Amino acid sequence: MRLLKQMGRDLLASRELAWRLMVRDISAQYRQSFLGVIWAFLPPIVMAAGFTLASDAGAIAVGATDLPYPAYVMFSTALWQTFVEALNGPVQAVTTAKPMLAKVNFPREAIILAKLGEVFFNFAIKLILIVGLFIWFRVAVSWTVILAPVALIHLILFGTFVGVLLAPLGILYQDVSKGLTMITGFWLFLTPVVFPVPSEGTFGFLVRLNPVTPLLVTTRELATTGVMSDPAGFWIASIVTIVGLLLTWVVFRLAMPFVIERVSS
Amino acid sequence: MTLVDREISIQSEETEVVISVKDVSKKFCRDLRRSLLYGVRDIATELMGGKRKETLRSQEFWALRDVNFELRRGQALGLVGANGAGKSTLLRIISGLIKPDIGTVKIKGRVAPLIALGAGFNPLLTGRENIYANMSILGLSTQEIEARFQEVIDFAEIWDAIDAPVQNYSSGMAARLGFACAIHTEPEILLIDEVLAVGDIKFKAKCYRKLHQLRQQGTSFVLVNHNPQAILSVCDSAIYLVKGELIASGNTDAVIEKYEEDLFLDSKKITSQVMYLSEKSASESFGLDITHLCFRNIEGEIIQSLKSGEFASFCVGCKAHHKCDNVTLHVKIKEIGGEGGTGAVLFLSGENDDRFFEILPGKHEIRLQMPYLGLAPGTYTTIVKLKQNSIYTFDVFESFRFTVGSDGKMSQCKFYQPRTWQIVGGDRVE
Secondary structure (H helix, E strand, O other): OHHHHHHHHHHHHHHHHHHHHHHHHHHHHHHOOOOOOHHHHHHHHHHHHHHHHHHHOOOOOOOOOOOOHHHHHHHHHHHHHHHHHHHHHHHHHHHHOHHHHHHOOOOOHHHHHHHHHHHHHHHHHHHHHHHHHHHHOOOOOOHHHHHHHHHHHHHHHHHHHHHHHHHHHHHHOOHHHHHHHHHHHHHHHOOOOOOOOOOOHHHHHHHHHOOHHHHHHHHHHHHOOOOOOOHHHHHHHHHHHHHHHHHHHHHHHHHHHHHHHHHOO | OHHHHHHHHHOOOOOOEEEEEEEEEEEEEOOHHHHHHHHHHHHHHHHHOOOOOOOOOOOEEEEEEEEEEEEEOOOEEEEEOOOOOOHHHHHHHHOOOOOOOEEEEEEOOOEEEOOOOOOOOOOOOEHHHHHHHHHHHOOOOHHHHHHHHHHHHHHHOOOHHHHOEHHHOOHHHHHHHHHHHHHOOOOOEEEEEOOOOOOOHHHHHHHHHHHHHHHHOOOEEEEEOOOHHHHHHHOOEEEEEEOOEEEEEEEHHHHHHHHHHHHHHOOOOOOOOOEEOOOOOOOOOOOEEEEEEEEEOOOOOEOOOEEOOOOEEEEEEEEEOOOEEEEEEEEEEEEOOOOOOOOOOEEEEOOOOOOOEEEOOEEEEEEEEEOOOOEOOEEEEEEEEEEEOOOEEEEEEEEEEEEEEOOOOOOOOOEOOOOOOOOOOHHHOO
């Protein structure tokens, strides 16, 4: 109980610092980039172009999607990218902040929060692309779109949950960030980003077992059709996320001093 | 350890304790791979709520062992010890960065570590943005930063460059900005780890003035420094660490004296400073032999430990087999392990001073009197030669070693200057 109180206090205390760090990181990021914001748009567009070409040429067989295929890929990729950012965020954040962590004792939650803020900021930019996309392809939007952010937040929190769990290990071992890159590459194929949710076979089973699937699909459905195809899956994944995140937060807090003593200044 | 007890009882009970370190031990591992593995295991143990073992695992050593001390509000504590004695580890434990394996640390108030100047500076951002980021890392709210912003810039003296990216700053400017940020967080406890060597002399003086001002305002200090003089002048008490263990604590003078003694003696204590040489037979001898070497005080007694600035006479015992004339003594002193390289620190010859002796058969002692020993604390080796004129050498002794001890006043300099101080007033000054 005392721990929870302390956690809450530190979270409140780290608000301002997190904001500062976020502003610092984002402005530094864009100051050193010529294309700047365009980097948020390019990957989904390139991905959509590639898969649309391949699908049109019949090189890959994609089932029917409830959106025009390029829009489907672009929208899903944007969501997937946001998830990956949330997943990599904590590990990246603690690795880059290593010298700072080793020297100053500040609420460690701040760097995670700052990264989380950055993920939301980047998504906000992608939102411009998505809105443009919906207008261009005349995608019908249901009233449920106002609920879509809830699902999106759950998606991002799931990424953060896994990320925070790995973060302390990520400071100690470089294997974590390397492995993470590889795993996200594979994970993409188990997530209905460039294909609709498969219904049969081992592959279909694996895809449905993937907790990202219900979260990402629900976000997409709420924004477009308004019909949730797998509400049970969504809620299970959401509860796992929330409970998991709270637990990993405790783990993170307890583990950080040990990790910091091993990296030294 | 008796020193510790006395010190604590002397301290007034009115001021509150701001740092209390009790039985703190910390172990580190020499092997990186193993160290990381131990780290993971420690985390697992901590998560399971298990107790940490008090024994060392393979390749581990105690970086700190049973360290105890207290610091009260407004006091300054000096931390001395050789490299790797655990000073920085102790500071990191105090600042809360790492947890001790055994023992507890209690802190009251905001701790500002001046170990971490410019933590979180992003080279791409401007000085202004970095001040905000850095000071909020150090725990200030935005309003507090805004209130101090101008002061920080004034202190760091970077008015023109405040909107330029920090990567374009000179290293001195960046360091100044870092120091200014840290010092303006107005901490209750300052941890200073040999960082004051930033900027030019003028800025350094400014830093010291600021620290002095903070000290007047009741900020507590923990100061780590290799320069004992700095600690002597600032701290009320000091602790001396050797390989993680607290060797001495209490009154600064006493602790520093102990530290300097150990530093110069380098663990090999030369207890008796007399050297007796085996006698040579008449056939081996060149006519005059060195029989013993020692130092004597003004009363003629053999000195066990030399001190800078005190009277000492270097005595060379000799035995003449026949009458020798025009005998001179040459003494060449070199420092062992000093920074001065291989050159001699001191070369004294009777020839240069025009001191020639006539020695009759029998035993004698040539005394080279030094009213004030000018050598700094350290260990020296001496080459002693007995010569006739400048060509003929009677006898040589290549390595007479002796040690000059410290009285705590000779730490920043190379030789002892005999001196007197006075103040001349009014009309006698032109």
